Amino acid sequence: MTVALVLLTLLVGAWLLAVIEAWLTTGRLRPVAPLLAGLSHLGRESILARKPDRLFFETAPVLLLVVAVLGAAVLPLAPDLVIADLATGALFLNAVLAYVLVSLIMAGWGPNGAYAMVGGWRFLGQLIAYSMLIVMPITATAMRAESLLNSAIVESQAGLWNIVYQPLGFVLFFIAAIALAFRSPFDLPTAPGELAGGVDAEYTGVRLAVLRLARLVMVITLSAATTVFFLGGWQGPLLPPWAWSLIKTLAVAVSMLLVGFYLPRIREADLLGWCWKLGIPLALLNILIVGLLILVVP
Amino acid sequence: MSEAATTLAGARKGRPSILRRWVGQALARNLSCLVVPGPEVALAHGLDLAAADMRIAATPRDATVLLIVGELSQKLDEATAVLYAQMPRPRAILVLGGSAPSSLPQADVSADLSQTELMEAATRLQRLLAEDAFAASPDDFDSSILQAKTEYVCPMHPEVVEDEPGSCPKCGMDLVAREAGGDSDAGEHDHDHDHEHHGHEHDHDHEHESEEHDHHHAHHNDHGQSHEHHHDHEHHQNHKRAHDHEQHQGDDDHEHAHCHEHEDHGHQQSTAQEQSGTEYICPMHPEIRQNEPGSCPKCGMDLEPHKPEEDEGVREGVPEHDHEHHHDHSGHDHDGHDHSDHDHDSSGFMSMVEVTKDLPRSADGLAMDWLEVPFGPCFPGLPGGLKLTLTLDGDGVTEGQATSLVAMNTSSEEVAVETFIERLAAAMPLAPVSYRLLACRAIEQAAGLEPDPAVERGRAAALERERIASHLGWLAQLGRQLSFVWLTRRAAALQLETQRADREQLVALRPALQSLIARLEHTPLLKARLKGIGALPHGSQDLRGPVARASGRTEDARQADAMYRELGFEMRAESAGDAWARLRQRHVEIMTSLDLVEVAGDPELPKLRAIDNPSGTGEATVETPRGRATLRLTQERGQVVSVELDSACSQHIGLVADLVEGQELGDALVAVGSLDLSPWEVTS
Amino acid sequence: MVVQAFFVGVFGLAAIGFGVAVFRTASMVRSALALLFSQAAVGCMFLAMQAEFLGVLQIMMMATEMSIMAIFMVMFMMDPGGLGGMDMSHQKRFSIGAGAIAAATAISVALFSDWGPIVAEAPDAAMQTRELGFEMLGRSMLVFETAAITILTAMIAATAVAIPVRQPGVDTGKLDKGNGDKEQEASK
Amino acid sequence: MTPVLILALLTGAILFGVGIYGALSQTNLVMIMMGVELILAGALVNLVAFWRFLHPEVYAGQMFVLVVMTVMAVEMAVGFGVAIARFRAKGSVEMEEAGDLKG
Numbered sequence A: 001m002t003v004a005l006v007l008l009t010l011l012v013g014a015w016l017l018a019v020i021e022a023w024l025t026t027g028r029l030r031p032v033a034p035l036l037a038g039l040s041h042l043g044r045e046s047i048l049a050r051k052p053d054r055l056f057f058e059t060a061p062v063l064l065l066v067v068a069v070l071g072a073a074v075l076p077l078a079p080d081l082v083i084a085d086l087a088t089g090a091l092f093l094n095a096v097l098a099y100v101l102v103s104l105i106m107a108g109w110g111p112n113g114a115y116a117m118v119g120g121w122r123f124l125g126q127l128i129a130y131s132m133l134i135v136m137p138i139t140a141t142a143m144r145a146e147s148l149l150n151s152a153i154v155e156s157q158a159g160l161w162n163i164v165y166q167p168l169g170f171v172l173f174f175i176a177a178i179a180l181a182f183r184s185p186f187d188l189p190t191a192p193g194e195l196a197g198g199v200d201a202e203y204t205g206v207r208l209a210v211l212r213l214a215r216l217v218m219v220i221t222l223s224a225a226t227t228v229f230f231l232g233g234w235q236g237p238l239l240p241p242w243a244w245s246l247i248k249t250l251a252v253a254v255s256m257l258l259v260g261f262y263l264p265r266i267r268e269a270d271l272l273g274w275c276w277k278l279g280i281p282l283a284l285l286n287i288l289i290v291g292l293l294i295l296v297v298p
Numbered sequence B: 001m002s003e004a005a006t007t008l009a010g011a012r013k014g015r016p017s018i019l020r021r022w023v024g025q026a027l028a029r030n031l032s033c034l035v036v037p038g039p040e041v042a043l044a045h046g047l048d049l050a051a052a053d054m055r056i057a058a059t060p061r062d063a064t065v066l067l068i069v070g071e072l073s074q075k076l077d078e079a080t081a082v083l084y085a086q087m088p089r090p091r092a093i094l095v096l097g098g099s100a101p102s103s104l105p106q107a108d109v110s111a112d113l114s115q116t117e118l119m120e121a122a123t124r125l126q127r128l129l130a131e132d133a134f135a136a137s138p139d140d141f142d143s144s145i146l147q148a149k150t151e152y153v154c155p156m157h158p159e160v161v162e163d164e165p166g167s168c169p170k171c172g173m174d175l176v177a178r179e180a181g182g183d184s185d186a187g188e189h190d191h192d193h194d195h196e197h198h199g200h201e202h203d204h205d206h207e208h209e210s211e212e213h214d215h216h217h218a219h220h221n222d223h224g225q226s227h228e229h230h231h232d233h234e235h236h237q238n239h240k241r242a243h244d245h246e247q248h249q250g251d252d253d254h255e256h257a258h259c260h261e262h263e264d265h266g267h268q269q270s271t272a273q274e275q276s277g278t279e280y281i282c283p284m285h286p287e288i289r290q291n292e293p294g295s296c297p298k299c300g301m302d303l304e305p306h307k308p309e310e311d312e313g314v315r316e317g318v319p320e321h322d323h324e325h326h327h328d329h330s331g332h333d334h335d336g337h338d339h340s341d342h343d344h345d346s347s348g349f350m351s352m353v354e355v356t357k358d359l360p361r362s363a364d365g366l367a368m369d370w371l372e373v374p375f376g377p378c379f380p381g382l383p384g385g386l387k388l389t390l391t392l393d394g395d396g397v398t399e400g401q402a403t404s405l406v407a408m409n410t411s412s413e414e415v416a417v418e419t420f421i422e423r424l425a426a427a428m429p430l431a432p433v434s435y436r437l438l439a440c441r442a443i444e445q446a447a448g449l450e451p452d453p454a455v456e457r458g459r460a461a462a463l464e465r466e467r468i469a470s471h472l473g474w475l476a477q478l479g480r481q482l483s484f485v486w487l488t489r490r491a492a493a494l495q496l497e498t499q500r501a502d503r504e505q506l507v508a509l510r511p512a513l514q515s516l517i518a519r520l521e522h523t524p525l526l527k528a529r530l531k532g533i534g535a536l537p538h539g540s541q542d543l544r545g546p547v548a549r550a551s552g553r554t555e556d557a558r559q560a561d562a563m564y565r566e567l568g569f570e571m572r573a574e575s576a577g578d579a580w581a582r583l584r585q586r587h588v589e590i591m592t593s594l595d596l597v598e599v600a601g602d603p604e605l606p607k608l609r610a611i612d613n614p615s616g617t618g619e620a621t622v623e624t625p626r627g628r629a630t631l632r633l634t635q636e637r638g639q640v641v642s643v644e645l646d647s648a649c650s651q652h653i654g655l656v657a658d659l660v661e662g663q664e665l666g667d668a669l670v671a672v673g674s675l676d677l678s679p680w681e682v683t684s
Numbered sequence C: 001m002v003v004q005a006f007f008v009g010v011f012g013l014a015a016i017g018f019g020v021a022v023f024r025t026a027s028m029v030r031s032a033l034a035l036l037f038s039q040a041a042v043g044c045m046f047l048a049m050q051a052e053f054l055g056v057l058q059i060m061m062m063a064t065e066m067s068i069m070a071i072f073m074v075m076f077m078m079d080p081g082g083l084g085g086m087d088m089s090h091q092k093r094f095s096i097g098a099g100a101i102a103a104a105t106a107i108s109v110a111l112f113s114d115w116g117p118i119v120a121e122a123p124d125a126a127m128q129t130r131e132l133g134f135e136m137l138g139r140s141m142l143v144f145e146t147a148a149i150t151i152l153t154a155m156i157a158a159t160a161v162a163i164p165v166r167q168p169g170v171d172t173g174k175l176d177k178g179n180g181d182k183e184q185e186a187s188k
Numbered sequence D: 001m002t003p004v005l006i007l008a009l010l011t012g013a014i015l016f017g018v019g020i021y022g023a024l025s026q027t028n029l030v031m032i033m034m035g036v037e038l039i040l041a042g043a044l045v046n047l048v049a050f051w052r053f054l055h056p057e058v059y060a061g062q063m064f065v066l067v068v069m070t071v072m073a074v075e076m077a078v079g080f081g082v083a084i085a086r087f088r089a090k091g092s093v094e095m096e097e098a099g100d101l102k103g
Helices: A002-026 A033-043 A054-073 A089-109 A114-145 A150-156 A167-180 A205-230 A241-262 A268-296 B018-029 B039-044 B074-086 B115-132 B188-200 B207-218 B231-271 B308-316 B318-335 B343-347 B352-356 B417-427 B432-446 B453-481 B485-499 B503-521 B526-530 B545-550 B562-566 B579-600 B648-660 B665-674 C002-022 C028-048 C052-076 C092-112 C125-137 C141-162 C172-186 D003-025 D029-053 D060-090
Strands: B031-036 B054-056 B065-069 B092-096 B109-111 B149-153 B176-180 B279-281 B304-306 B371-375 B386-393 B396-404 B616-624 B627-636 B639-646
Touching: A002 A033, A002 A054, A002 A205, A002 A241, A002 B485, A033 A205, A033 B018, A054 A089, A054 A205, A054 C028, A089 A114, A089 A150, A089 A205, A089 C028, A089 C052, A114 A150, A114 A167, A114 A205, A114 A268, A114 B371, A114 C052, A150 A205, A167 A205, A167 A241, A167 A268, A205 A241, A241 B485, B018 B031, B018 B115, B031 B039, B031 B074, B031 B115, B039 B065, B039 B453, B039 B485, B065 B074, B092 B115, B109 B115, B386 B648, B386 B665, B396 B648, B396 B665, B417 B432, B417 B639, B432 B453, B432 B616, B432 B627, B453 B485, B453 B503, B453 B562, B453 B579, B453 B665, B485 B503, B503 B579, B526 B579, B526 B665, B545 B579, B545 B627, B545 B648, B579 B665, B627 B648, B648 B665, C002 C028, C002 D003, C002 D029, C028 C052, C028 D003, C028 D029, C052 C125, C052 D029, C052 D060, C092 D003, C125 C141, C125 D060, C141 D060, D003 D029, D029 D060
Parallel strands: B031 B054, B031 B065, B065 B092, B092 B109
Antiparallel strands: B149 B176, B279 B304, B371 B386, B386 B396, B616 B627, B627 B639
16 A cells, blocks of 8 residues: 555656656647657667677666665655655665666666766766765754654654755755756766767667656655655645645655756766865765754754 | 658558557657757758657657758768667658658658648658558668678787687687678678577567667767777777887787797697696796696695796796787687686786787876767767767777768859859758858859949848857757757747848847846856866967857958948957857857847848859858858859868868867867857868 | 574575676676675675664665776776686686685584574664664774774775876776765765 | 574675685786675674674674774775776786785
């Protein structure tokens, strides 16, 4: 039951994102477009690249999808609406997200093409840098909640949402989330204008459909995470908890899309440089501040 | 109109079942098309694909429709065939204006170059897809261009190239297949790979398809937006090239000499493998050597059998080492052993120093394999028709050069002046008006006509309008390159409005243009992305147009023009000379041109004025959107006999090599893009 | 208990299987990822043994660590694709012997020594993380700090060794990657 | 005796053996590091098993596991540092060619 609900949320979210994305790019609002696209992908032949690493080529899209779903599994959408509320939920999310990297390296190496390979290795640097900005803000929220239970983290924000309590952490986490879902402006692994699609350049048909779905679900998962860690999760007046989770999650997801819509792709040198030289020190500072707040403010 | 083609050229085999009908309709209702030569050309022709309910696909993998705009040159034609082969079925071909390329199957739908025709063609195409996406008997697409000859190379010694599989005579590694260009036979290799393929294809009817995809993969390195395969070979090839150009020529034949001599007695050697000639030495401590097997007194490792001449090889250093390999492997070859077995771990060790010592060093001083990757001619984010070949070292570009696949050849067969004007204009899809004007002026000048102010006004206005449109097109292209969707949409929309606008409409567009520019100058990340990129080496000669003016040169043909002085034109120039400065410069020019149009009045397409004396030699210069172009022509009795065109892009394309060298991939592409090259205006 | 035994066994086998695969594939990326999955399986064993925090941590760290391993393999191997079918090993017999002996000894110790009474129940996960925290910042503070300092030193030393003498720059991206997972861990 | 403890210990032992084999048999520095990682993984399994089945109340056990993980990371950091330096200097990280490191 819970599982079904969570999966449904993910799918609906993914569909909505796809619609909005198409709206932004083509300028026309067509609710059926994503479904049509999916259907036509299913109907088209899926080509296997020449002399691929079959294993990786096939595994990568599936792994990405699994990772996205697993990530969502530990995020409570409502007090009782969570697949597994692990005692180390916050850490588990990080662990799962680290496997996005594995999936992309597979997708990059598998097709045995230059564009894909460059894209895959690019993401290595990107994720290692930006997973710092995922881990550290989450650490700060866990510090406030004095627990790694995601539900506990949500409840800890009852009085004051973390976005107010630790705005710095929120900003960093939001940016890192976009980078981790490799959406524009952080879409270096699949840079259409630079690598002609990069990691998904060689994918067609069903595999491509899975890959696209996985990337959308990934955005939803990360938005849900943002909601849980910084936007007070399911908390809110009047509406039922799940509704609040849904609204907040979608709002975050759409804002992620919009950021990509209005910004050009970032330079790779800046991508790494800013993260290591600016982002991570700020993240540490954030942890420090939160620590002080916890000690000082009763 | 080829309504004859009832089944799509690229339809998938299979009876039209219910599900397939759905799929067909789904396909029909979201047409994603790969535009050849490129989206910017479609825009320049005033085609609005979004209005026709078509999505522009970045890669052939993602496209359903191959949309061909205008005539293609021979080279581009071949590249297109490869792109088409890369598109998954069902797929369709839509040709707008011009004939279907010879190397492609017949077009499913073809129409003229106009928005209305496009809309109407799109609906026809949708009907076609909805009905015939799955045909009972689709005709195959297989072209000689897609054939590839398979040859076998040693990953370590790229100079070793055999026709049949085997092992490297030098190091004994298994040779690996790679495709050689040329259209002889697509070796068995391809075919067994096919079977591998459709073994797991989702459908059961894929033989020819996967085969075809093999073929096109074979040409990835040469063509289009295809993906280079087997990087390993590819880069070994590359550092091999480095070898040769450096000191290795002599070395090679000397090695070959060794090959022969060794192969002779390699035979009895290997048969007499275990005989008394063999010494046993410790792999870690070469000084430990004895005649019977045992373990090393120092490290206790098992001693390993070596032949005397081998460890001389070891002592004398690596090249000998190399022969030693080759030697005992050739021995094994004669016995027909395979190489996966133990003989590697005893003596088959291949020196990495040997392999890496001649590699070019990358910027960080590590010897890395280099990888030669083609970008273009139909690459999203590069102007269509431009082929950029970059040698990648990881994510950095070590060298690269650009070639135009659609370069115009100023062949001088006699043509009537009118036809000449039309041809020249048609040959430059990105700046037709400028070249029409250029031709008209040259001919009139040859005919000894004085410029007529009334006409010149209209012409100047038309030229400036085209400049605005062209710069907007460049902005859209920049947006495509940086996946800056908002910019792409906005600039493209404005470009379409500008193209056909008269004075009032243009004036009405001013606020829109201003806001676009203001917004771009304050877009976060954009400045960081462009600043300092693509700065030209000092003293790079003969820059023109915005590129020149962005680096502070006062280079503008309009200054010399009486009409422009009358219109009160004064040139404004940036100074930094990087991509950001070029962006700013184009912004400035858009506004300047707008002012000029406002003063000059309604644009009029240049038409040839009445000529009384149809003979003589004339020369004219026009500041095209990309810079000064000069046309020199001779005409006799209304026939153009000799033509000489000197355009900006033929100068700028030479700069690419300097711009990309040592840059990161992204920066290199931005730098190339910032030049706003138009491959058509490159004179071969 | 049976369930636990089952999972420990399964993941154990997986870990061993992938571990062997590491040295049997020709493709370097494959062997790096095989090692990753072996380590991840070990992490799952931890989970099966109710050491939740450690398990998740292991699974998380190894992902980045082994990915870095992969790129270095590709950098430093002659034949990263494993196309030439060349063998990158030496002194096979000796190594197999050594490995077998080592394993045999450990196994015999495992089998023939008396492990004393077995505790059936483990504290629950939340409790564990709490206690581990107290342990870490209480009694074993010194150890923890030492580890932290060590890793910091290692990071700096490694970077210093690796940076080219002539001009740093292009490679720093790669070095950053190198430090990436160290910091990640330092932040644990 | 509990089967689970033994099971875990056996796994650890075998991983250890495989690691030893790898570390000794490989010619490439990076591959040798992989062997070492496996050895450490074997050790980790044992540590956790001991903690869980013998002294779940003593968290020094888990602490020790963390320290070993740190050691793994340190090993990688230093290893890669050396690898890059060596590759830059010699163009090779092959042990066969590390004769100059011989004691």
